[in-house]
Amino acid sequence: MADQKRLFLLDAYALIFRGYYAFIKNPRINSKGMDTSAILGFTNSLLDVIKRERPDHLAVCFDKGGSVARTEAFPEYKANRQETPEAIRIAVPYIEKILQAMNIPAVVKAGYEADDIIGTLAKKAEKEGYKTFMVTPDKDFAQLVSENIFMYRPRFGGGYETWGIPEVQEKFGVERPEQVIDFLGMMGDSVDNIPGLPGVGEKTAKKFLAAYGSMENLFKNTHELKGKMKEKVEASQELGLLSKDLATIMLDVPVEFHQEDFEMCMPDIHATKEIFNELEFRRLTDNFEKTFAPPEESTQKTETSAPVVKKPVAKSDGQFDLFAAPGTGNVTEEESSSGFKTITNTNHFYQHVNTPLSRALLLKKLLQQPSVCFDTETTGLKALEVELIGIAFSWEAGKGYYVSFPEDQGETRTILEAFRPFFESETIEKIGHNLKYDIKVLSNYDMPVKGKLFDTMIAHYLINPDMRHNMDILSETYLNYQPVSITELIGKKGKNQLSMRVVPVKDQTEYAVEDSDITLQLKEHFTKELDSGNVTKLFNDVELPLVSVLTAMEIEGINLNTDFLKELSVALSDDIARLEKNIFEQAGEEFNIASPKQLGIVLFENMKLVEKPKKTKTGQYSTAEDVLSYLAKDHQIIADILEYRQYKKLQSTYVDALPNEINPKTGRVHTVYAQAVAATGRLSSNNPNLQNIPIRTERGRQVRKAFIPRDENHVLLAADYSQIELRIIAALSEEETMIEAFKNGEDIHASTAAKVFNVPLEEVTREQRSNAKTVNFGIIYGVSAFGLSNQTDLSRKEAKALIDTYYETYPKLRAYMAEQVDFARDHGYVETVLQRRRYLKDINSRNAIVRGAAERNSVNAPIQGSAADIIKLAMINIHNRFEKENFKSKMLLQVHDELVFDAHKDELETIKPIIKEEMENAYKMAVPLDVEMGIGENWLEAH
DNA sequence: TCATGGTGCAA
DNA sequence: TATTGCACCATGA
Numbered sequence: 001m002a003d004q005k006r007l008f009l010l011d012a013y014a015l016i017f018r019g020y021y022a023f024i025k026n027p028r029i030n031s032k033g034m035d036t037s038a039i040l041g042f043t044n045s046l047l048d049v050i051k052r053e054r055p056d057h058l059a060v061c062f063d064k065g066g067s068v069a070r071t072e073a074f075p076e077y078k079a080n081r082q083e084t085p086e087a088i089r090i091a092v093p094y095i096e097k098i099l100q101a102m103n104i105p106a107v108v109k110a111g112y113e114a115d116d117i118i119g120t121l122a123k124k125a126e127k128e129g130y131k132t133f134m135v136t137p138d139k140d141f142a143q144l145v146s147e148n149i150f151m152y153r154p155r156f157g158g159g160y161e162t163w164g165i166p167e168v169q170e171k172f173g174v175e176r177p178e179q180v181i182d183f184l185g186m187m188g189d190s191v192d193n194i195p196g197l198p199g200v201g202e203k204t205a206k207k208f209l210a211a212y213g214s215m216e217n218l219f220k221n222t223h224e225l226k227g228k229m230k231e232k233v234e235a236s237q238e239l240g241l242l243s244k245d246l247a248t249i250m251l252d253v254p255v256e257f258h259q260e261d262f263e264m265c266m267p268d269i270h271a272t273k274e275i276f277n278e279l280e281f282r283r284l285t286d287n288f289e290k291t292f293a294p295p296e297e298s299t300q301k302t303e304t305s306a307p308v309v310k311k312p313v314a315k316s317d318g319q320f321d322l323f324a325a326p327g328t329g330n331v332t333e334e335e336s337s338s339g340f341k342t343i344t345n346t347n348h349f350y351q352h353v354n355t356p357l358s359r360a361l362l363l364k365k366l367l368q369q370p371s372v373c374f375d376t377e378t379t380g381l382k383a384l385e386v387e388l389i390g391i392a393f394s395w396e397a398g399k400g401y402y403v404s405f406p407e408d409q410g411e412t413r414t415i416l417e418a419f420r421p422f423f424e425s426e427t428i429e430k431i432g433h434n435l436k437y438d439i440k441v442l443s444n445y446d447m448p449v450k451g452k453l454f455d456t457m458i459a460h461y462l463i464n465p466d467m468r469h470n471m472d473i474l475s476e477t478y479l480n481y482q483p484v485s486i487t488e489l490i491g492k493k494g495k496n497q498l499s500m501r502v503v504p505v506k507d508q509t510e511y512a513v514e515d516s517d518i519t520l521q522l523k524e525h526f527t528k529e530l531d532s533g534n535v536t537k538l539f540n541d542v543e544l545p546l547v548s549v550l551t552a553m554e555i556e557g558i559n560l561n562t563d564f565l566k567e568l569s570v571a572l573s574d575d576i577a578r579l580e581k582n583i584f585e586q587a588g589e590e591f592n593i594a595s596p597k598q599l600g601i602v603l604f605e606n607m608k609l610v611e612k613p614k615k616t617k618t619g620q621y622s623t624a625e626d627v628l629s630y631l632a633k634d635h636q637i638i639a640d641i642l643e644y645r646q647y648k649k650l651q652s653t654y655v656d657a658l659p660n661e662i663n664p665k666t667g668r669v670h671t672v673y674a675q676a677v678a679a680t681g682r683l684s685s686n687n688p689n690l691q692n693i694p695i696r697t698e699r700g701r702q703v704r705k706a707f708i709p710r711d712e713n714h715v716l717l718a719a720d721y722s723q724i725e726l727r728i729i730a731a732l733s734e735e736e737t738m739i740e741a742f743k744n745g746e747d748i749h750a751s752t753a754a755k756v757f758n759v760p761l762e763e764v765t766r767e768q769r770s771n772a773k774t775v776n777f778g779i780i781y782g783v784s785a786f787g788l789s790n791q792t793d794l795s796r797k798e799a800k801a802l803i804d805t806y807y808e809t810y811p812k813l814r815a816y817m818a819e820q821v822d823f824a825r826d827h828g829y830v831e832t833v834l835q836r837r838r839y840l841k842d843i844n845s846r847n848a849i850v851r852g853a854a855e856r857n858s859v860n861a862p863i864q865g866s867a868a869d870i871i872k873l874a875m876i877n878i879h880n881r882f883e884k885e886n887f888k889s890k891m892l893l894q895v896h897d898e899l900v901f902d903a904h905k906d907e908l909e910t911i912k913p914i915i916k917e918e919m920e921n922a923y924k925m926a927v928p929l930d931v932e933m934g935i936g937e938n939w940l941e942a943h
Numbered sequence: 944t945c946a947t948g949g950t951g952c953a954a
Numbered sequence: 955t956a957t958t959g960c961a962c963c964a965t966g967a
Contacts, residue, residue, distance in 0.1 A: 494944065595964055596949055616949070624950065649951060653962055678958055682954085689960045692953035700952080725954090781956035790955080852955085860957045864954090868958095896954045896958085947965085954958080 007057040007125045007262060008049055008152065009118045011136035012106075016042045016095065018137050018154065020088055027087070030280040038091035043098060043284060045154060049135055050264075051291050052160070053152075057130070057262040059105045059121070061114040062092075068111035070246055077192065077246055098275055102267035109253055115140060116250040122149045124257035133162070140189075142168045143180035144249060173206040175213075182215045185244030194246045195239050199232050215244050256847075267292055268482055348398045350513035352505055359418055362393065362401050366422045369395045371429035371454070373520040376438045377500050377512050382687075383440035384555065384663055384670055388412055389500050391419075392512035394520050400513035404505055416445050426451050433457050433471045433519045436675070439551050456519050458543050459526035461676035462535040465838055469676050475518045478525045483518055484511050538834050542872050543675065549879040549891070550673045550683075556902070557668030558690070558892045561706045561938070562659045568702060572651045579644040586637040593644055599623045609635055626790070650694065654703045661688045673894070681836045681865040681872075683894060691895045693939070704940035710902045714889075715935050717908070718942035719915050720898035722930045723748055724867045725780050728833075731925035732862065733816030737809065742927045749773035755809045756802060767793075775806050779813065780863055782856030817859045824858035832865035833923060834873075867897060870929070874922035875899065881914055900939065908935070 019041015027037045049055070070077045099106050107117055118141070122132040126148045133152040134141050141151050142163060151163035161167075168177045186205040188196020200208070212218040222234050233240075269292060276285045353362050366372055372395045378386035387409065394400030403419075405412040422428065423442065431454045432438055439449045460469045475483050489511055490498040500508065530536045584590045587607065591598045600621030604613040609631060614622045625642065632639040661669050674684045685691040693707070694700025709716050726748055730738035741751040746761070753764040753772035764772075774791050775783070783791075785800035794802060807814040821843075824830050829839040838861040842854040871894065878891060878899070889907045893900035899919070903911060912933060919931040936942035 492944085592964080594950095594962090597964075618948070620949080622949085645950085649962080653952070653960095657961085674959090680958060682958060684959050686960060689953085692951090692960065694952060696952085778956060781958095783956050786955045788956085849955090856956070864957065867954095898954085944967100946967090949964085950962085952960085952962105 005057060005128075005130050005259075006053070006055050007121075007130045007132045008053065008055040008059075009121055009132060009134050010046065010049070010058070010060040011114050011118060011134065011138060011141075012042070012060050012062045012095070013114060014136045014138045015045045015154075016088055016091055019045060020085065020091075034090070034279075035087035036091075036279050036281070038085075038088045039094050039098075039279060040281060040284065042091070042095055043281070045135070046104075047284070047287055047291060048160075049152070051287075053133070055133075056264055057125075057259065058264050059107050059262050060099055061117045061121070062106060062108040063113045064108045064110045066111075067113045067116065067250075069250065070113075074242055074246055077194070094275065094279065098272065101271035101275055103265045104267075105261055107255060109255055112250070112253045116253045117255055119144050119249040119251050120253040120255055121257050123251050128257065128259065139171075140180070140184060140247065140249065142172060143177055143184075143247075145177040172209075174209055179209055179214065181244055181248050182213075183209055184247035185215050185240055186218075188243055189247070192246070194243050196243050197233060197236050197240045199229065204229075215240055266480065271482065348514075348517065350399070350509055350517075351401050352509045353401045353403045354505075359403060359415065362403065363419060363422060366393060366395075366419075367425065367428070369428060371395065371431060372422070373431035373516045373523070374438065375432060375512055375516040375519065376441045377508060378441055379499055379501065383437050383672075384444065385665070386441060386444070388416065388441060388445065390505075390508055390512055392509075392516035394513060394516040397521050398517065400517050402505075402509040402513050404508065407501065413445055416442075416447055420447065423447050424450050429454060431456070431520060431523050433515070433522075434676075436547050436551050436554075436673075439547070440555060443551070443555055453544050453547055454523055455544065455547060456522045456526055457676050458547070459523070459530055459539060462539050462543065462836065463526060463529045463533050465676075465679045465681070465836075471515060471518060471522075474522055479518060479521055481518070483514050486511070533837055534835055535837065538836055538869075542834060542869065542876065545876045546675065546872050549875050550675060552879065553891055553893070554670050554672060556890045556892055557663065557666055557670040558900075558902070559667075559708050559710050560658060560662060560669050561708045562662070565655050565659055565703075565706045568706070569651055569655045572647045572655060576644060576647050576651070579640050579647070583637055583640050583644060586640070593641060594648060596620060596623050599641070603638075607637075609638070646697065646699065650700055650703065654694065654700075655706075658688060658703075658706065671893070678868075679838055680861050681832060681868040682896060683868070685894075690893055695943075701940055704943075705938045707900075707939035708937065713906075714902045714904055715908070715937065716939055716942045717889075717901040717903040717912070717915070717933060717935050718898060718939065719901070719919060719931050719933045720895075721867070721871070721919065722932055724870065724897050724929065725863050726776055727927040727929060728863050728866045728870075728925070729780060729813065729816070731927040732833075732866070733810075733813045734926065735810045735812040735816070738813070739927050742930075745930075749776060752776055752806070752809070756805045771802065775802060778803075779806070779817075780860060782817075782859050820858045820862060821855050824854070830858045830862050832862050832869050833925075834866070834869040836865050836869060838865065870923045871897060871899070871919075874919040877918040877922065878915060881918065882911075885910075887911060900942070903935065 016038050020038040022041050023037035027035050028040055030036050046060070050058070067077070096106060107121070109117055115138070118134050118136075122134060122144055125132045126146065130148065132149045134144065134149070135152045135154075137154055145151060145163060145165055145168045147165065151168075153161050153163060155161055163171070165177060168180065169175065172180050172183050174180060174183060183205050184194070184196075186197050186200045186208060187202055188194045188200075208218050212221060218233065219237050219240070222230055225233060269289075272288065273285055276288065353359055372393055374394075375392045376388060377390040377392070378388055380386045387407075388405050390402055390404040392400055392402045403415070405415055423430075429452045430449055433455065434457045435449075435453055435455045442449060456471070456474065457469045460467070460474055472483055472485060475481050489503050489507060490500060503511075530539050580593065583593060587602050589602065589606070591602055593599055597620055600613070600623050603609050603623065604621045614627050616622045623641075625645075628638050628642055632642055658669065663670055669688065669690070671685045671690045672687050674686060677684045683691075694703050707716065723742075726738070727742055729735075730742060737755070738748070738752075741748055747769075749772045750761060750764045750769050752775070753759075753768040754761040756772060756775075757764070757768050759768070771792050771794065774788065777783075778788055778791070783803070785796055785803055788794065788803060789796045789799035792799065820830055824840045824843045828841070828843065829837045831837050838857065840854040840858055840861075842850045843858060845851040845854065875891065875894060882889065882891065887907055887910075888904040889911050890902045891899060892902055899915070901911070901915070916931050916933060920929045922929070934942045
């Protein structure tokens with residue numbers, strides 16, 4: 001069994017306490033007067049375990065907020081535990097930091113004790129064929145010991161002892177480890193304030209167990225006892241059983257054992273040592289290095305002798321050495337003897353460039369490259385408002401240059417101008433991370449970026465859309481290298497945040513070129529991964545061309561009628577004030593209506609409007625719209641609150657907020673599209689979000705009147721796909737009935753209603769159509785009977801019947817959905833019409849809730865994602881045609897199935913057919929796509 | 944100051 | 955116990 005995988009689970013608090021008390025006679029105090037005993041004690045144990053055992057899987061488990069279940073059962077549980085010593089309280093955050101730096105997972109679950117977490121994980125790991133070692137001094141864990149679960153118990157005076165079944169049998173005098181629970185229940189535990197049986201200590205408990213085997217059996221046979229003991233035991237049966245319950249480690253904590261999460265990996269040596277340094281742990285640091293540093297590193301004695309080395313910039317101010325870079329500068333990937341993959345950045349060469357001569361030399365080199373990575377440094381985050389501070393360039397791993405710019409914007413333009421041949425080169429590929437940002441910054445200086453692009457953020461988004469795509473994280477994942485964080489340079493955001501301008505140019509160089517260098521190296525990884533994910537074509541033909549389209553749309557912005565919004569705001573304020581007065585009168589008190597907490601108390605405690613109010617997951621009263629709207633017809637105050645809320649929402653989120661988003665330079669609103677956020681392939685919009693402007697209510701819809709054409713020569717044109725998602729599901733499922741309905745141009749919801757309610761099309765009632773519409777949408781999302789009945793007036797039973805009839809009407813649709821789920825199970829992912837993938841790691845989860853969500857995703861993602869694919873294709877084609885024809889009209893917004901244009905009046909009749917044609921023919925399917933267009937003096941009219 | 948929960952807007 | 959998002963407000967560490 002030598003190759004059986006081993007999991008080590010550390011009981012954090014138990015080890016921390018133990019460490020602390022080990023030093024109690026001469027506590028460790030560092031030069032700042034801080035008691036570091038607990039931290040040192042714990043960290044020693046941790047390193048010890050790693051060094052001795054070299055576990056392949058390891059985690060540290062913490063308590064959080066005590067055990068809800070036990071405290072509920074017995075309020076006195078752990079009540080007489082003395083207050084946590086100061087040294088231990090301050091230790092925990094440090095220990096968390098250390099674990100983070102060492103890449104060791106910390107497991108916590110509010111309301112559960114570490115015992116329960118460890119127990120649950122150990123049992124789960126056992127099922128996966130692991131041997132688990134519970135690292136803890138706490139003997140209570142003995143109850144969990146089995147053939148594959150052991151206690152790994154630190155011995156006083158050093159060393160460890162492993163408790164398996166024989167050891168437990170011997171120590172507790174039991175046959176089976178589970179009997180340890182009876183043992184503990186009988187003798188109690190003063191530390192945890194578990195009462196136990198009065199008068200029963202270790203000896204008696206052992207005796208009882210030997211004789212009766214369990215507490216229950218003891219109680220059945222009390223007639224065999226005698227004297228005082230008989231009386232006592234008989235009188236305290238309830239107490240005994242409660243004690244047994246308290247001593248039982250729970251095995252149903254909602255934690256998952258995903259092997260990969262618990263895998264030991266290389267610590268961030270640099271970060272770990274920094275923390276140890278701060279705490280002044282010298283011996284520990286040595287110990288740590290011996291444990292982790294690969295042998296060749298520890299003998300080489302570089303500056304920090306760690307696998308991740310950050311050296312100062314080589315010759316960053318000697319601009320005349322520009323191309324005399326030492327040939328040693330390189331980044332190598334190697335398998336160290338410890339088996340950890342590390343990147344050793346031995347001697348990178350990053351150079352600052354700030355003279356005309358060096359810039360000329362750099363440009364000459366740039367123009368010789370087939371492909372170059374660049375990254376801009378700026379004064380802020382809003383690409384269209386910031387100034388350029390520097391640009392880093394790199395084309396060879398471990399090497400790069402940083403061109404800095406002065407504050408004078410005229411000079412900046414002049415310097416930048418020299419690089420025009422590079423940026424405008426059609427043949428040099430431009431690599432970057434979130435290139436849209438850099439291209440927008442350069443556009444502030446009228447510097448276009450041409451040629452093929454390679455965006456590592458988008459590449460990774462296609463490789464795995466569910467993950468995060470920060471460069472820092474990607475670097476750590478793919479290069480095992482932790483880059484200098486921007487926070488290290490300029491601090492956390494807030495009023496104390498520095499501008500990049502005041503960072504020494506040497507540090508700017510280091511930071512900026514490193515980012516560019518990393519991005520360049522990521523490209524190599526991603527080129528391969530795009531291929532293995534079969535998304536290279538999607539990347540090259542859709543996502544990368546889209547970067548330029550979105551850039552243009554964002555730069556364009558949209559015009560806003562602020563005067564109109566001001567009036568709207570005043571009108572809303574009036575109504576809000578009136579409603580607020582009414583609400584306070586009806587409630588008989590004043591309170592903050594916007595506070596769900598206060599509102600809940602007023603409605604459900606003070607006014608007692610409902611018998612059993614619905615609660616949220618945190619135990620507050622729910623005051624959500626779908627809850628309150630049931631009550632609105634019986635209680636005027638509820639109706640008023642809902643109206644109040646609606647107006648407040650409109651005012652704060654739209655009417656008052658939008659004018660603040662106007663760019664002072666252009667006078668227009670420039671949203672930012674996120675191309676790598678939505679897991680399905682959709683875009684998202686922010687700062688401001690222009691994809692959720694109200695339309696459903698009359699009052700909300702008014703906000704759309706504020707979006708107006710550029711000037712009197714333009715109108716707004718809105719073009720939207722009609723029912724694109726239903727058309728896609730019809731086409732993909734090859735459901736003839738539905739396809740025919742679309743081909744015949746029928747109203748799909750009415751058509752569905754006619755079929756499921758079995759009435760002629762012309763006799764479909766409003767209600768029937770509405771219910772059919774809800775089901776049509778629900779199908780796309782994977783609705784349940786419960787969900788449908790919540791959304792409609794139908795009962796659960798009626799909802800179920802409706803869904804059943806729906807599937808009978810469209811049998812192939814149901815088959816298609818099942819196919820998607822099967823595909824996901826087999827392949828671990830689903831894909832869209834353009835082979836965009838979404839991985840569904842939970843599709844085979846044992847947890848039915850988690851699995852259900854993954855199953856719904858396997859149906860929904862291809863539909864939502866295919867719709868996203870199609871409109872992206874249309875956008876690219878429209879943009880290209882507009883460019884080619886040099887139209888004054890511009891595409892401004894995308895709202896998932898809708899495109900909005902500033903249409904020049906003279907071009908209107910030319911562009912209308914172009915837009916319609918490109919949208920409807922973007923992707924051919926068995927179902928025709930239909931686009932509706934409208935024109936108006938504002939966005940509302942354009943619909 | 945920041946993270947989180949509750950709420951609500953869109954497709 | 956319906957998919958994907960973003961933003962506002964209140965709240966408490």
